[in-house]
Amino acid sequence: NVLLFPSGRAEIKPEFAPIAADIAAALEPEPGPIMIVGHTDNVKPRKSSPFKSNFDLSIARAKAVAAMMAPRFSKPSRITVDGKGEDEPIADNATPEGRAQNRRVDLMIPKEETL
Known part of the structure; x- marks a missing residue:
């Protein structure tokens, strides 16, 4: 579990680069x-x-990750970005760890529904 972003910043920590490469290879x-x-x-x-x-x-933050991963895709145009701000927490914001x-x-890889 790598801490991706410092508080209030969008710069990706350098130790994420090899993880991004692995994720891109899996998603390609x-x-x-x-x-x-x-x-x-x-x-x-x-x-x-x-x-x-x-x-x-x-x-x-989404754009920073997209910029890091896009060169690893044969079709970088497949990547889109969105942001949710603080609206969808996965942990308690009352603690530093959360x-x-x-x-x-x-x-996310949206899947088409089949009828």
Whole structure:
């Protein structure tokens, strides 16, 4: 479990690069789009932050992961990004550990429904 982002920032920690490469290699043969969704903890960005909201920060995080992974795909246009801000936590924001878990991205491969 690698801590991907420092609080209030969208720069990916360098130790994530080999993990991103492994994920891209695993996803390359999967058909269809790949959606990268950014998330944040509930700490509001500082006034000095380039991000006006946690939503903006979550989009920047998704874009950072997309930029790291896109060169590893034969069709980088398959990648789309979205952000959820602090709206979908997976852990309790009342603790430092929980906030760290909420600073994340999710990678999703939407599947077409068949009737």
